[in-house]
Amino acid sequence: MTADRYGPDFEDLMSTVEFRVSEQAHITVDTEVCRSCTTRACLHACPAKLFVPTADGGILFNYEQCFECGTCYLVCDADGAITWSYPEGGHGVVFRTG
Structure with missing residues (x-):
């Protein structure tokens, strides 16, 4: 490790x-709710930078490399914009050592 x-x-x-x-995505984003969001906190708070604004004012979420930290769910103040759950058994992030 450098x-x-x-x-x-x-x-x-x-x-x-x-x-x-x-x-099956463990996080879903309601683009219609996101269109009216003025803070876009999820874009700035996600440590993996998985939220991307779309040209039509919505938000695209790429769940494939999610750390499952829940930050997006905690910072989102738009009711119903983000639905978050743990991935189904055997899926999700795995932190390895060495």
């Missing part, structure tokens, strides 16, 4: 993470 005065680089950290992607 390290500098700021710690390990992002690529090294990501090499210790495995994503077991389910066909």
